[in-house]
Amino acid sequence: MGFLHHTFSDIYTRQDNWLTKTDVRIKLLYIVLLLTINLWSQNIFVSLLFLPVSFLLLLLIKIPIMAMLRSMLLPVSFAILILFIKGLHEGEKEWLSFSFVGYKVILKEEGLRSGLHTCSKVLGGISIVIIFSFTTSISQLCAGLKWFRLPNTIIELLSFIYRYVFILLDEASTMWTAQKSRLGHASWKKVIKSFGTLAGMLIIRAFERAERTNEAMQVRGYEGGGILTINLPPWRKQEYASVLGLALILPILIYIGSMQIW
Amino acid sequence: MGFFVLGRGQLRRVIIIFSIVFVFLLFTSQHAIYAMHITEGILPPRWVFTWFAVSMPFVGIGIYHIKRKKKIVPSYLPLVGMLGAAVFVFSCFPIPVIALNGMTTSHPCGTGMSAVLLGPFVSVVVAAIALLIQALFLAHGGLTTLGGNIFSMGILGSFSGYFAFKIAQRCRLSLFWCGFLAGMISDLFTYLGTSIELGLLVINKGGSFFKATAEIFAVFMMTSQGILCIVEGVVVGLALLFIYKRKPSILLHLGVIKNDTKPIRA
Numbered sequence: 147m148g149f150l151h152h153t154f155s156d157i158y159t160r161q162d163n164w165l166t167k168t169d170v171r172i173k174l175l176y177i178v179l180l181l182t183i184n185l186w187s188q189n190i191f192v193s194l195l196f197l198p199v200s201f202l203l204l205l206l207i208k209i210p211i212m213a214m215l216r217s218m219l220l221p222v223s224f225a226i227l228i229l230f231i232k233g234l235h236e237g238e239k240e241w242l243s244f245s246f247v248g249y250k251v252i253l254k255e256e257g258l259r260s261g262l263h264t265c266s267k268v269l270g271g272i273s274i275v276i277i278f279s280f281t282t283s284i285s286q287l288c289a290g291l292k293w294f295r296l297p298n299t300i301i302e303l304l305s306f307i308y309r310y311v312f313i314l315l316d317e318a319s320t321m322w323t324a325q326k327s328r329l330g331h332a333s334w335k336k337v338i339k340s341f342g343t344l345a346g347m348l349i350i351r352a353f354e355r356a357e358r359t360n361e362a363m364q365v366r367g368y369e370g371g372g373i374l375t376i377n378l379p380p381w382r383k384q385e386y387a388s389v390l391g392l393a394l395i396l397p398i399l400i401y402i403g404s405m406q407i408w
Numbered sequence: 409m410g411f412f413v414l415g416r417g418q419l420r421r422v423i424i425i426f427s428i429v430f431v432f433l434l435f436t437s438q439h440a441i442y443a444m445h446i447t448e449g450i451l452p453p454r455w456v457f458t459w460f461a462v463s464m465p466f467v468g469i470g471i472y473h474i475k476r477k478k479k480i481v482p483s484y485l486p487l488v489g490m491l492g493a494a495v496f497v498f499s500c501f502p503i504p505v506i507a508l509n510g511m512t513t514s515h516p517c518g519t520g521m522s523a524v525l526l527g528p529f530v531s532v533v534v535a536a537i538a539l540l541i542q543a544l545f546l547a548h549g550g551l552t553t554l555g556g557n558i559f560s561m562g563i564l565g566s567f568s569g570y571f572a573f574k575i576a577q578r579c580r581l582s583l584f585w586c587g588f589l590a591g592m593i594s595d596l597f598t599y600l601g602t603s604i605e606l607g608l609l610v611i612n613k614g615g616s617f618f619k620a621t622a623e624i625f626a627v628f629m630m631t632s633q634g635i636l637c638i639v640e641g642v643v644v645g646l647a648l649l650f651i652y653k654r655k656p657s658i659l660l661h662l663g664v665i666k667n668d669t670k671p672i673r674a
Contacts, residue, residue: 181448309493346646349521352491
């Protein structure tokens with residue numbers, strides 16, 4: 147159960163570097179616009195450009211390469227699945243055919259071409275997202291989303307859920323270890339029964355904790371209004387320069403992305 | 409014109425290597441198969457907008473429900489947040505895939521459980537937040553595919569689970585079986601939703617939507633998720649039964665049961 151603590155990429159957001167110090171609003175602007183370009187690009191080059199740039203930037207701020215690869219593993223496996231689905235279903239021109247357990251598999255050229263285009267978009271998109279996730283904490287994200295006028299309820303719930311996920315994860319982990327050490331995982335039947343008990347206990351603990359948290363919040367003056375008080379400072383020269391940089395990069399990326407080269 | 413810079417023979421080798429890597433990832437990962445969320449970059453722009461347009465009204469209604477309830481009961485927000493966190497942790501349980509003799513693990517959706525405890529609209533909001541956290545901090549799912557994932561996991565998962573639970577209650581089934589049906593059906597519908605979204609990608613490109621959807625759904629069911637649906641159903645049923653035995657006031661408070669519900673032993 148403890149693996150999630152290591153999998154969450156925000157453990158690197160506490161590092162002191164120029165990317166973690168960059169204003170969250172700028173990062174959100176970049177991520178949204180670059181993801182849009184990645185989505186609309188007509189060729190693989192723009193999307194594939196994001197991959198080395200992202201890796202380079204993350205290596206510069208000393209993010210372990212294994213952490214980056216771990217983040218990319220699942221999206222890449224999904225992308226390969228899509229490559230096969232498209233190769234099997236799209237187009238007419240046969241490129242490769244073989245028999246697999248009595249089922250004739252025909253991979254088509256148009257489908258594989260389209261599948262590879264999708265794979266490049268997956269790599270590009272994930273490269274953009276991991277830069278954001280490795281350098282932005284949840285409190286920064288909430289402050290940024292608040293600035294962009296996202297509903298307060300969503301932001302408050304996001305901060306609540308994120309804060310208590312780790313506490314409940316620790317509790318679940320302790321119970322999991324206790325079950326395991328008392329032969330609660332000795333057979334499939336026992337494993338499933340132990341999971342049921344664990345899930346039930348987790349809900350009970352969450353309910354009790356919610357009551358305690360509410361009491362604590364009321365003591366501090368909470369009456370059902372907003373709970374977030376973080377306000378971002380006005381933009382400085384650096385932020386304006388970053389927006390200007392984005393305005394300069396965007397037309398170039400849009401131009402390259404619109405070329406029908408591949 | 410050649411399809412690649414690589415020659416035909418080289419490309420064939422690349423594809424064979426890719427298949428081996430994929431099969432390896434699918435069957436031997438020691439952590440988890442996270443197959444239920446569509447990853448970043450998979451959906452083309454028109455489907456990105458379509459799924460966002462479909463999902464946002466449900467999220468909006470969910471927010472309205474939470475806001476209205478928060479005004480009447482100030483403790484509602486911490487309650488939803490805490491139960492949302494618990495369901496998130498529940499959805500991270502590494503359940504061994506029995507069909508593959510425990511070689512790998514998968515994870516439950518959790519939306520069936522959250523829909524039963526919080527109601528379908530609030531469950532959609534909780535699922536949307538969980539998906540956002542997963543997309544940003546676990547690279548699982550994506551931001552452009554968030555709408556599609558909310559549709560499959562949040563909307564289809566929550567509503568199917570909720571209605572399965574309510575129908576089972578109407579049929580006077582015991583609490584375990586009500587929970588079992590909610591967990592299993594929400595899982596099945598989540599995978600069906602993902603399969604439909606992926607199947608729709610082959611439309612207008614000479615492919616058959618129904619064939620693609622059926623094949624994707626069959627792959628999900630045959631690899632690990634078919635058994636997982638049943639396991640999630642059993643776990644949700646046992647969890648509700650456990651809560652009922654230890655703290656029935658929680659289920660009464662959340663409106664999950666009335667006093668006349670008859671539980672049976674698993």
